[in-house]
Amino acid sequence: MNMKRTFGALLTILGIVGIIWGAYAFINGGDGVAVGKFTAAVPFVVGLIFFFSGINLVKTTKDEA
Known part of the structure; x- marks a missing residue:
């Protein structure tokens, strides 16, 4: 599995x-x-940022076999 x-x-x-x-x-x-x-909204906003950046990183990373 790719590191990214x-x-x-x-x-x-x-x-x-x-x-x-x-x-x-x-x-x-x-x-x-x-x-x-x-x-209490601070961890929610940080969680949203982490969630969407993680999803974007998984989607845009190409598989290298």
């Missing part, structure tokens, strides 16, 4: 974790790290 694809998959997984963590913190009104609903 592996890194893209890792970014995608981290993005999913960030999206879930941000949504959970937003629903609960903030957690220990992110106090308040607006600061």
Whole structure:
């Protein structure tokens, strides 16, 4: 497996974790790290960036056999 694809998959997984963590913190009104609903959006936005950059990296990397 290509190193770029592996890194893209890792970014995608981290993005999913960030999206879930941000949504959970937003629903609960903030957690220990992110106090308040607006600061709970920070891990959500970072998760979105990681997710879409990981998906883009996986899609645009050509297979070399």
